[in-house]
Amino acid sequence: MENIIRIAVQKSGRLSDDSLKLIKECGIKFHNGTGKLKSSSTNFPIEFLFLRDDDIPGYVADGIADLGIVGENELVEKDKNVNVLKKLGFSKCRLSLAIPKGEEYSGINYFEGKNIATSYPKILENYLKKVNINADIHEISGSVEIAPSIGLAEGICDIVSSGSTLMMNGLKEVEEIFQSEAVLISNKDITTEKQATVEKLLFRMGAVQEGKKNKYVLLNAPNDSLDKILSLIPGMRSPTILPLAEAGWSSVHSVISEDQFWENIEELRNAGAQGILVVPIEKMLI
Numbered sequence: 156m157e158n159i160i161r162i163a164v165q166k167s168g169r170l171s172d173d174s175l176k177l178i179k180e181c182g183i184k185f186h187n188g189t190g191k192l193k194s195s196s197t198n199f200p201i202e203f204l205f206l207r208d209d210d211i212p213g214y215v216a217d218g219i220a221d222l223g224i225v226g227e228n229e230l231v232e233k234d235k236n237v238n239v240l241k242k243l244g245f246s247k248c249r250l251s252l253a254i255p256k257g258e259e260y261s262g263i264n265y266f267e268g269k270n271i272a273t274s275y276p277k278i279l280e281n282y283l284k285k286v287n288i289n290a291d292i293h294e295i296s297g298s299v300e301i302a303p304s305i306g307l308a309e310g311i312c313d314i315v316s317s318g319s320t321l322m323m324n325g326l327k328e329v330e331e332i333f334q335s336e337a338v339l340i341s342n343k344d345i346t347t348e349k350q351a352t353v354e355k356l357l358f359r360m361g362a363v364q365e366g367k368k369n370k371y372v373l374l375n376a377p378n379d380s381l382d383k384i385l386s387l388i389p390g391m392r393s394p395t396i397l398p399l400a401e402a403g404w405s406s407v408h409s410v411i412s413e414d415q416f417w418e419n420i421e422e423l424r425n426a427g428a429q430g431i432l433v434v435p436i437e438k439m440l441i
């Protein structure tokens with residue numbers, strides 16, 4: 156039982172679905188009935204705590220939870236003493252300064268002596284210090300985007316994803332000050348027994364992430380253009396080549412990153428590749 160780890164995940168919000176999806180993709184089974192604060196897995200030594208994201212860094216720093224999944228914005232703002240184990244690639248967003256659309260913006264000096272409303276006073280304060288600007292930070296906990304229109308502040312510093320919230324509120328983004336995505340954090344003093352479980356989880360998460368980055372590609376190619384085609388899709392170690400029933404043709408199988416595939420698709424076709432299949436990979440163990 157000493158090897159059972161506890162992970163804190165957001166109860167409901169923008170991080171919840173992707174956090175639970177990642178855990179499920181790691182082959183970990185659990186029930187998360189609505190309203191439950193705690194749950195455990197039936198096939199992996201892990202317990203779940205469902206919390207507000209604001210509380211996750213503190214629970215992990217205090218050792219109530221061994222691990223947590225939280226946005227970097229929340230982690231840096233809370234400034235707790237934890238380890239970051241892994242970037243998870245979801246809930247990506249940025250923290251930006253924005254001002255009313257009609258205002259002219261000439262640079263960061265615009266904010267000198269101004270009032271800025273935000274839910275992220277620490278990150279903003281650090282940024283303003285770095286760029287040598289003195290501004291008044293007005294901390295509010297939500298609906299930051301309405302602050303300028305009600306006369307509470309001249310600018311805001313808030314999370315932006317698509318930018319439509321700013322636009323709907325007559326604001327424009329003028330400086331990006333911080334980039335964020337979900338990260339896996341851990342307590343600083345994990346016992347050796349628990350550490351072994353953490354390693355197992357990290358191994359599985361790594362395999363899921365690698366699988367997502369890569370695709371399994373199958374294509375048919377005339378033998379005389381195999382060299383060219385192989386140079387365009389190098390495999391994990393080297394591609395598999397099988398003869399087709401039709402003389403002079405081969406089937407090439409390989410694993411390549413999706414980005415690389417799209418970059419080379421035209422050249423592959425020009426080199427004579429046909430019947431190209433791109434198949435998702437569920438997990439990849441290198």
Ligand code: PRT
Binds near residue numbers: 337
């Ligand atoms: O209840 P709890 O405290 O747990 O949740 P919460 O309401 O504090 O957070 P939640 O669920 O809204 O967001 C959790 C985390 O998701 C954040 O800490 C970020 O790391 C990340 N994230 C990603 C976002 C967004 N995208 C996002 N778009 N968090 C908030 N927003 C909001 C933003 O505040 C603004 O109001 O969406 C609006 C902007 O979106 P666009 O698309 O209009 O630009």
Ligand code: ZN
Binds near residue numbers: 207208
């Ligand atoms: Zn929150």
